[in-house]
Amino acid sequence: MNLLGSIHSPAQLKALPPADLVQVCAEIRHAICDQVSKSGGHLAPNLGVVELTVALHYVFDFAHDRLLFDVGHQCYTHKLLTGRQHLLPRLRQRGGMSGFPEPRESAYDLFTVGHAGTAIPTAVGMARGDSLQGEGWSPDQPKGRRTVSLIGDASIVNGVAMEGLNNAGTLRRQFLVVLNDNGMSIAKPQGAVATYFDRLRLSHTYAEFKKRAKEVARHMPGGDRIKDLYHRMGESSKAFVAENHWFEHFGLVTVGPIDGHDLPTLIDFLNEAKHFDRPMVLHVKTIKGKGFEFAEQDACAFHSPAAFKIETLENEGCRVEVKKSGRSFTAAFGEILGDLMKRDPRVVACTAAMPDGTGVTKIFEQFPDRIWDSGICESNAFDMMAGLAKTGWKPFFAVYSTFLQRAFDQAFQEAALQGLPVRLCLDRAGLVGGDGAVHHGFCDIALLCVLPKACVMAAMDESSLRECVEFMRDYSEGVSSVRYPRDSVSTRFESTPCPPFVLGRARPLVTHATPDAAILAFGVCAIDAAEALTTLDGEYAVDLYDARFAKPIDGELLRRLLEAGTPIITIEDHSIRGGFGSAVLETCNAMGLDTRLITRLALPDDWIYQGERKEQLAEAGIDAGSIVRTIRTILQAQPVAHIPLATAPAR
Numbered sequence: 001m002n003l004l005g006s007i008h009s010p011a012q013l014k015a016l017p018p019a020d021l022v023q024v025c026a027e028i029r030h031a032i033c034d035q036v037s038k039s040g041g042h043l044a045p046n047l048g049v050v051e052l053t054v055a056l057h058y059v060f061d062f063a064h065d066r067l068l069f070d071v072g073h074q075c076y077t078h079k080l081l082t083g084r085q086h087l088l089p090r091l092r093q094r095g096g097m098s099g100f101p102e103p104r105e106s107a108y109d110l111f112t113v114g115h116a117g118t119a120i121p122t123a124v125g126m127a128r129g130d131s132l133q134g135e136g137w138s139p140d141q142p143k144g145r146r147t148v149s150l151i152g153d154a155s156i157v158n159g160v161a162m163e164g165l166n167n168a169g170t171l172r173r174q175f176l177v178v179l180n181d182n183g184m185s186i187a188k189p190q191g192a193v194a195t196y197f198d199r200l201r202l203s204h205t206y207a208e209f210k211k212r213a214k215e216v217a218r219h220m221p222g223g224d225r226i227k228d229l230y231h232r233m234g235e236s237s238k239a240f241v242a243e244n245h246w247f248e249h250f251g252l253v254t255v256g257p258i259d260g261h262d263l264p265t266l267i268d269f270l271n272e273a274k275h276f277d278r279p280m281v282l283h284v285k286t287i288k289g290k291g292f293e294f295a296e297q298d299a300c301a302f303h304s305p306a307a308f309k310i311e312t313l314e315n316e317g318c319r320v321e322v323k324k325s326g327r328s329f330t331a332a333f334g335e336i337l338g339d340l341m342k343r344d345p346r347v348v349a350c351t352a353a354m355p356d357g358t359g360v361t362k363i364f365e366q367f368p369d370r371i372w373d374s375g376i377c378e379s380n381a382f383d384m385m386a387g388l389a390k391t392g393w394k395p396f397f398a399v400y401s402t403f404l405q406r407a408f409d410q411a412f413q414e415a416a417l418q419g420l421p422v423r424l425c426l427d428r429a430g431l432v433g434g435d436g437a438v439h440h441g442f443c444d445i446a447l448l449c450v451l452p453k454a455c456v457m458a459a460m461d462e463s464s465l466r467e468c469v470e471f472m473r474d475y476s477e478g479v480s481s482v483r484y485p486r487d488s489v490s491t492r493f494e495s496t497p498c499p500p501f502v503l504g505r506a507r508p509l510v511t512h513a514t515p516d517a518a519i520l521a522f523g524v525c526a527i528d529a530a531e532a533l534t535t536l537d538g539e540y541a542v543d544l545y546d547a548r549f550a551k552p553i554d555g556e557l558l559r560r561l562l563e564a565g566t567p568i569i570t571i572e573d574h575s576i577r578g579g580f581g582s583a584v585l586e587t588c589n590a591m592g593l594d595t596r597l598i599t600r601l602a603l604p605d606d607w608i609y610q611g612e613r614k615e616q617l618a619e620a621g622i623d624a625g626s627i628v629r630t631i632r633t634i635l636q637a638q639p640v641a642h643i644p645l646a647t648a649p650a651r
Contacts, residue, residue, distance in 0.1 A: 004028060008083050010057040021058065021263050025050045029291040031088065032076050039091045040306040040323075040434060041099055042073040044289035044299040048182050048260075049150075052284055053077040055266035056178070059274055060146060062108055065137075066126050070119030070151035070161070072100040072438070073304070074180070075109075082108040092434030094611040100438050114438025115406065116376045117158030120177060123149035124167050127175050137174050139277055146174050146274060153181040154353060158376050168279050169251025175279040177247075181257060182288040182299075247281045256283025261290060294320045300356055326488030330427055332462040333484070334359030336469050337396060337425070341367050344473060348388055349396045350374060352381045358398035358427050378403050382410035382422065389420040394473060397422060401429040401441025401483060408447050416451035416479050423472045424448075429458070429483035429523070430573030431603070431617060436610030442603055444483055445522075446578030449551045453478030455503070456551040458523030462489040463498035464507075464546065471501035483523060485573065487613065490527040504552035510544040516635055517567040518543040520557075522550060522580040525571040525601075525622060532627035540635055550580040553587040562588065567597045567634050571622055576602035599634060601627065 003020060004027040007013050016024065028050050036043045054077065056067065062082075069075050079097055080088065084105060090096020101109035111122060127147040130136040137144035155161055156179060168175055247254045253276070258265055266284070273280055288303075289295030294310075295302040301322075308322040337360060341347045349371040355361045363371050374381035378399060385395035399407075404426060415422040429441035448456045455475055459465035459482055468482045499507060509526060510533060519542060521529045526546045533542055543566075545557065550572075561568055570581040581600030588595045603620045617623040621630075 002027065004031065004080065004085070007081060008085075010062065010081055013054070013057055013081055018058075018264065018267065021051075021054055025054055025263070026291075028054070028077050028080055031080065031085075033292055033295075035088050035091050036305070037308050037310065039093065040304070041091050042076070042304045044295045044302045045074040046076040047290050047292060047295055048286045048288040049074045049180055050077050050290070051261045051263050051266060052150075052178070052180060052286060053081070055263055055270055056148065056150070057081050059267060059270040060148060062148075065146040066110065066123065066130070066148065067108070068110060068119045068123040068126070068147075068149040069101050069113055070149065070155045071116050072113040074150075074152075075101050078108070079106070082106055092436070092610050094609075094615060096610075098436055098610050099434060100436070112438060114435065115403070116152075116155040117160035117164070119149040119151045119155075120161050120164030120168055122164075123147050123175070123177075124164055124171065127171060127173060131173055139275075146176070148176045148178060150178045150180060153179060153183065154376055159379060165247070165250040165252065171279050174274075174277050176273050176276075177252065177279070177281045179256070179281055179283045180260065180286055181283060182286045252279045252281045254281045254283060256281070257285040258283070260284035260286035303356075327462070328359075329459070329462075329465065329484040329487060329489055330357065330359040332359075332465055332489055333398070333425060333427070333469075334362060336462075336466050337398070338363045338366060340469060340473060341370060344394065346392070347394045347396065347473065349398060350381050350385055351398045352376060352378045352403060354398070354400065354403075354427075357400065358425070360398050378407040379410050382407040383414050385422045386410065386414040386418065386420050389415070389422055390418070395422055396425055396469075396472070398425045398427065400439070401426040401444045402432075402439045404441075404444055405447065411448070411479055412451060416454060419453065419478055421476045422479050423475075424479065424481035425469070426481055426483040428486045430485045431608065431613055431620065432486050433613040433616065434610050437607045440603075440608065441483065442575045443578070444481070445550050445572070445574045445580055445583070448479065448481055449578070449583055451479055454551055455480040455549070457482045457501070457549055458547075459484045460490070460521070460524050460526040460546050461493060461498075463494065464548070465489075467498050467501050468548075471503075475503075485524050485613075487524065490524070492527055492530055501548060504549050504554055506548055506554040506557050507546040508543070509546055510542070512541040512543055514541065515543040515566055516540040517569060517631060518545065518561050519569045519571060519627070520545050520547045520580075520584065522547045522570070522572040522574070525573055528617070528622065528624045529571055529627055531624040532631065535624065535628050536631065540631060542631060547580065550583050553583050555587050555591055558584065558588055559591060559593060562593045562597055565597070567599070569599045569601060569627070569630060569634070571601045571627065572603075573617070573620070573622060574602055575605065576600060577605055579603075599630065601630060 003024050029047055032046050084097055087097035092099045098105060100114045102112055103109045127136060130145045135145050137146045151161060255269065258269055269282060273282055287296060288299040306323045306325065308320050310320050337349060349360060349363065351358050351360055352374050353376040355364060355373055360371060374384060381397060385397045388395040426441060426444055428439060429444060432439045445456055448454050457468050459468050465484060472480045519529045529544050533544060570584050572580040574580060579602050581602055585595050585598060601622050608616050608619055614623065618626065
């Protein structure tokens with residue numbers, strides 16, 4: 001009998017006897033693994049929280065109570081239990097299930113969330129809001145709303161999470177933080193707090209736990225209930241109430257660690273926490289990738305894999321083959337940076353919990369003393385790189401574009417304002433496909449171009465990425481950056497030697513003696529533009545330039561084209577607000593050039609949700625087909641240069 005198929009809301013889950021929950025968990029794991037093997041997605045994080053999520057929904061009523069996810073990539077079980085099983089077959093695709101909490105899908109999702117550290121402070125805000133409205137739970141108001149935040153051990157060290165804990169300790173009401181401790185984030189957590197959790201999990205015997213718990217419980221609000229729980233659970237419990245635990249200093253009673261895959265234990269402890277009228281942390285130990293040996297053994301590789309195939313071979317057991325999609329910019333960058341570090345002993349590097357995601361894992365093995373993982377702490381990482389720059393090193397910070405946003409203050413204060421050359425390598429710039437709106441790198445150009453003496457660049461392929469990184473090595477005027485997408489590198493121009501980067505100069509790719517129009521493409525948009533020109537096949541003479549720089553802009557090129565009356569199309573996979581096209585207009589304005597011949601193609605001033613990257617490019621109007629249509633529209637219309645200034649259309 002399929003139990004999962006009969007669960008259309010948590011009400012059906014609650015109607016099941018506890019003994020049936022084990023089967024529900026097994027069916028959920030099978031459903032998640034089967035779908036991720038077809039579409040890709042976050043596998044290991046979701047496998048690790050199946051029992052925990054089932055227990056939370058079994059005990060609480062999140063149609064009424066509040067459940068806040070941190071990061072959110074561990075929400076698949078939650079979605080399957082809240083009426084969205086029909087969306088699973090299109091996971092991370094148009095019209096299907098988002099890979100992150102999404103209020104557009106269900107009222108059970110309170111925030112669209114994909115960045116770490118936010119669950120505790122947003123939960124504090126909701127708890128305060130409910131209490132102010134007289135809707136918060138208390139022993140005197142049993143129909144009030146309870147608040148639960150679910151956060152991982154790697155996210156808990158994020159600065160925003162710390163600030164949330166500091167405020168959570170001041171609450172005078174029920175507030176539960178569930179710490180999902182699997183000893184992993186995307187990679188192994190870094191720092192002193194991670195080391196502390198390691199010691200906590202390994203250094204105490206159950207006898208010590210129980211002895212301390214009994215004494216501590218007498219001195220805490222609600223301690224009698226917790227002490228009684230220990231008596232009921234007997235020797236099977238591995239949990240304890242922690243005395244002098246790290247969270248106690250924030251004013252939060254701390255229970256655990258308990259086994260996050262033991263459903264009866266989870267349900268018992270959550271039932272106790274449900275009636276606890278003070279802030280509490282429940283420390284739950286889970287196994288990332290639980291239930292599938294290949295995911296447990298390599299939780300980093302199966303954190304968010306592409307589609308994969310599982311084969312059972314005689315005498316070899318299970319073999320998993322992940323679908324390959326060509327050489328990625330990420331892999332290319334890792335090799336380029338490693339080569340640079342071999343040639344220049346002053347080059348150092350850092351990543352923020354993304355050694356695999358940014359391609360630098362192998363560099364840790366080659367240069368263990370010159371590269372660091374700060375954990376999910378982008379602000380801290382940026383400041384550390386500024387400190388290294390101040391002492392004469394050449395720091396490179398490999399970070400997703402979407403996560404750079406969390407360190408803008410440091411880019412301003414500790415780097416740009418000081419004139420320090422911190423070098424940013426921005427992976428996942430532009431549209432990211434299945435991860436959708438929470439991870440699009442849509443505003444890095446706008447953020448960085450405002451910084452005086454910043455140098456803002458993009459790579460269109462592997463050879464241009466190599467030349468850009470080489471240029472950044474010796475750029476010392478201020479912050480420099482290169483952006484590149486979550487995509488395979490193009491080989492379209494590999495037979496053409498890639499010239500070195502020269503400050504503020506574009507690279508001509510296709511030129512004509514008397515062009516009908518010119519395209520200035522920033523980064524990989526040059527590849528789509530080249531495909532568009534192939535489609536036109538001589539219909540028009542269109543020049544194509546790899547712009548290379550959004551700051552400084554190639555003003556000489558703009559002057560030459562505009563004074564010749566050549567229409568210009570700028571293309572970028574960044575917001576139309578404050579991006580490369582905006583920088584072109586600003587440069588023309590400063591030079592006194594007429595901007596009526598300039599058309600900008602960029603991401604619209606709206607959100608683009610999950611789907612294939614090619615679908616998102618088409619939606620934004622920056623894929624090859626859209627570029628062809630734009631060129632034809634411009635050149636088939638009356639030439640703008642012949643329209644009187646007073647009636648020229650604004651583009």
